[in-house]
Amino acid sequence: MSIILDISSVNKTFGGLQALNDVNLKIEEGETHAIIGPNGAGKSTLLNCCIGRLIPDSGSVTFNGQNMIGMQPHDINHAGMVRIFQTPEIFPDLTLLQNVMVPALAKRDGTFKFNPFKSLSAEKAILEEAHATLADFELDKFHDQLANSISRGDKRRLELAMGIIQHPKLLLLDEPTAGMARHDTNRTIDLLNSDKMQNMTKVIIEHDMHVVFSLADRISVLVRGNIITTGTPEEIKNDPKVKEAYLGESDEGESEDE
Amino acid sequence: MFKKILASNPLIMLIFSAVVLSAPIWLAPFGANYPDLLQKFAIFGIFAVGYNILFGLTGYLSFGHATFLGIGSYTAVWSFKLLTMNILPAIVLAMIVSGLFAVVIGYLSLRRSGIYFSILTLAFAQMAYSLAYSVLTPITNGETGLQVSQQDPRVLDAMAGIAVTDGIPSTNLFGALIKSQGGYYGFYVAAVLLIIAFYISLKIFRSPFGMKLRAIKSNQTRMKYTGFNTKPYLLTAFVISGMYAGLAGGLLASIDPLAGAERMQWTASGEVVLMTILGGVGTLIGPLLGTTLIKYFENIFSALNDSELHSMFSFMPEGLQNIMVTVVSPFVGEGWHLTLGLVFMIVVIFLPGGIMQGLTHLFNFVKRLVGLGGSNKVIDNMAANDTPNNTLNKHKGEA
Numbered sequence: 001m002s003i004i005l006d007i008s009s010v011n012k013t014f015g016g017l018q019a020l021n022d023v024n025l026k027i028e029e030g031e032t033h034a035i036i037g038p039n040g041a042g043k044s045t046l047l048n049c050c051i052g053r054l055i056p057d058s059g060s061v062t063f064n065g066q067n068m069i070g071m072q073p074h075d076i077n078h079a080g081m082v083r084i085f086q087t088p089e090i091f092p093d094l095t096l097l098q099n100v101m102v103p104a105l106a107k108r109d110g111t112f113k114f115n116p117f118k119s120l121s122a123e124k125a126i127l128e129e130a131h132a133t134l135a136d137f138e139l140d141k142f143h144d145q146l147a148n149s150i151s152r153g154d155k156r157r158l159e160l161a162m163g164i165i166q167h168p169k170l171l172l173l174d175e176p177t178a179g180m181a182r183h184d185t186n187r188t189i190d191l192l193n194s195d196k197m198q199n200m201t202k203v204i205i206e207h208d209m210h211v212v213f214s215l216a217d218r219i220s221v222l223v224r225g226n227i228i229t230t231g232t233p234e235e236i237k238n239d240p241k242v243k244e245a246y247l248g249e250s251d252e253g254e255s256e257d258e
Numbered sequence: 259m260f261k262k263i264l265a266s267n268p269l270i271m272l273i274f275s276a277v278v279l280s281a282p283i284w285l286a287p288f289g290a291n292y293p294d295l296l297q298k299f300a301i302f303g304i305f306a307v308g309y310n311i312l313f314g315l316t317g318y319l320s321f322g323h324a325t326f327l328g329i330g331s332y333t334a335v336w337s338f339k340l341l342t343m344n345i346l347p348a349i350v351l352a353m354i355v356s357g358l359f360a361v362v363i364g365y366l367s368l369r370r371s372g373i374y375f376s377i378l379t380l381a382f383a384q385m386a387y388s389l390a391y392s393v394l395t396p397i398t399n400g401e402t403g404l405q406v407s408q409q410d411p412r413v414l415d416a417m418a419g420i421a422v423t424d425g426i427p428s429t430n431l432f433g434a435l436i437k438s439q440g441g442y443y444g445f446y447v448a449a450v451l452l453i454i455a456f457y458i459s460l461k462i463f464r465s466p467f468g469m470k471l472r473a474i475k476s477n478q479t480r481m482k483y484t485g486f487n488t489k490p491y492l493l494t495a496f497v498i499s500g501m502y503a504g505l506a507g508g509l510l511a512s513i514d515p516l517a518g519a520e521r522m523q524w525t526a527s528g529e530v531v532l533m534t535i536l537g538g539v540g541t542l543i544g545p546l547l548g549t550t551l552i553k554y555f556e557n558i559f560s561a562l563n564d565s566e567l568h569s570m571f572s573f574m575p576e577g578l579q580n581i582m583v584t585v586v587s588p589f590v591g592e593g594w595h596l597t598l599g600l601v602f603m604i605v606v607i608f609l610p611g612g613i614m615q616g617l618t619h620l621f622n623f624v625k626r627l628v629g630l631g632g633s634n635k636v637i638d639n640m641a642a643n644d645t646p647n648n649t650l651n652k653h654k655g656e657a
Contacts, residue, residue: 051483077485089483091476094469102473105466106485114494116462119267120469162484 004029004170004201005050005081010059012045012225019045020056021225027170032192032202034212036236037222038245043205044086046222047172051083052076064169074111080169086178088155092148096139096158099147100130103162129165136196137161153184157191164197173204177211189214213237221245267464271457278449282442290554293441298553300448301509304455306533306545308502311459312495313531314540315468317475318368319376321527322383325363326356326500328390328522330507332397335404335517342414343406343427343515345436345447349508356504357497364496368489371478383527390519403518429512436512444513451509455502456546462498463542471495472540503530532598536605538614547613552598559597562590 005027012020019042027033035043048054050061052073061068063081071079091099104126109115121127134140137157142150147158156176163171176192177185185208191197192215206212212219213233220230223245229236236242263269277284281299285291290299309323330352337348367378390398398404408422415421429436436444462468474481474488481488511517520526529552537548567583567590574582589597609616 073482074485074487077483083483089477089480091473091480093476094473098469103484111487112490114467116465116467118465120464120466123466
């Protein structure tokens with residue numbers, strides 16, 4: 001399998017705090033890779049360093065053979081890496097349909113296109129794709145509602161739909177089920193495990209062990225800015241270091257469920 | 259049926275053109291059908307429609323758009339002086355020059371967003387205003403204002419053999435004097451340009467480009483991570499609205515060929531903000547409603563004086579009459595801005611979506627009364643398509 005995202009020797013400090021300490025991580029094409037770790041371990045910082053929100057102090061982030069450090073967020077998007085945020089980043093004042101049309105247009109139009117005399121209703125292909133994507137996520141019945149009017153779980157699925165419609169080479173998901181009720185969580189897991197998404201390369205940051213073990217092909221454990229181990233769910237479950245650093249401390253109940 | 263009308267551009271344009279061109283007739287009962295005022299409606303309408311492309315779609319609140327109005331006016335007058343008294347080159351040049359200034363001012367101001375953007379535009383506007391009064395006097399003629407005179411070269415007119423022999427030359431459009439027909443000709447020229455300007459705005463509102471501008475207003479961070487470079491989008495919107503303002507400025511000069519720096523003052527910039535918000539930010543027609551109302555009431559209120567107030571309240575007993583006049587007089591004449599401020603406050607507090615929001619409520623209310631069924635879909639769609647609830651609205655929704 002080829003490596004699609006190569007994070008190598010990445011360091012990031014905030015003031016005196018070493019948020020990331022010589023992090024090395026290789027994401028293989030086609031896998032679903034979960035990054036787990038206690039709060040403040042540096043998981044979100046790591047994602048931010050990948051998508052151009054933060055610039056690491058040292059180290060390199062190579063995506064699909066291209067250096068990502070210093071690139072603008074919109075260029076990183078066009079390189080094929082799309083991020084789904086922890087608090088839903090959608091367009092609250094647009095309809096659901098428009099919410100998925102915008103990323104579809106980004107995919108087609110590039111970073112800038114001036115076409116003020118083209119009519120939206122003439123964008124047949126984009127409209128069709130948008131409806132189909134909304135339908136995949138069971139959101140099409142709300143398509144002409146404003147996005148701020150739907151439930152939080154639906155908003156998060158909407159953001160997922162906005163990511164998927166761009167057919168990313170790599171999807172970065174920051175706690176896709178945080179704050180969701182159990183049945184909502186299960187719906188999201190089913191979506192991520194569906195035929196359309198299963199083979200998409202994904203990096204998932206997640207607290208919920210149920211979600212992690214339902215989705216991940218491989219798991220990396222990040223503790224205080226260090227990746228302490230990477231392995232299959234089975235290996236991680238039985239790793240004494242992980243138990244001590246993470247599972248044992250904060251999520252004992254959850255891990256016994258598994 | 260209503261929905262179909264709203265969705266169809268040709269139908270909207272047909273109705274819009276009919277309403278604008280027949281304004282001299284249907285405004286007659288309001289006593290607002292004289293050319294001076296009609297011209298103001300149309301010209302400031304263009305200004306507001308253009309401003310709405312920036313403020314309504316992207317949410318970037320510029321406090322300096324009168325700069326482009328002023329630049330448009332100066333450019334037009336220079337065109338009258340140097341080239342020809344024909345207004346066509348004047349307004350084209352006005353748009354081009356104000357567009358160029360908009361590129362520079364927009365590029366610098368758009369390095370910041372939110373309040374800092376507003377402050378930057380205000381600063382540029384005040385700079386332009388002071389420059390017009392001081393160092394740029396050779397170009398702007400300072401306090402006197404720039405005027406045309408009989409001795410101006412007017413190269414193109416001279417080539418065409420048009421010479422002015424008596425007094426100050428008048429503006430024309432291919433020979434037809436703007437002031438002819440008692441000034442109605444000037445109104446119709448402005449009205450046709452308003453219709454074109456509105457059509458372009460309608461197209462922008464309903465294009466993918468317009469939707470992206472709205473998406474920037476809604477969530478700029480998401481826009482960046484969705485793969486859009488938001489800067490050029492914002493700059494394009496800024497330049498388009500600057501060119502609209504330049505067109506309006508050029509038209510102002512076409513109707514009365516003189517340009518003064520006071521046209522660029524911050525109060526003029528503030529006025530277009532008021533017009534847009536009063537009518538309904540981000541709606542297609544709202545800014546025009548706001549413009550018409552503000553210009554209409556400005557016309558009425560600023561003309562009132564104490565003796566007229568006395569005659570208005572003459573049905574009252576003497577003592578009461580004096581009290582009423584004392585209470586009301588600060589709000590009229592020179593104090594008209596006080597009334598405007600009050601109206602503005604009331605609208606922003608109770609009707610943050612402006613008049614358009616009020617009309618939507620009214621429409622729904624009437625529909626419920628008539629019992630046309632419980633579906634508010636038409637208006638909801640209208641809201642979704644043409645009135646992306648502005649930020650003020652949002653706060654109300656949360657409350």
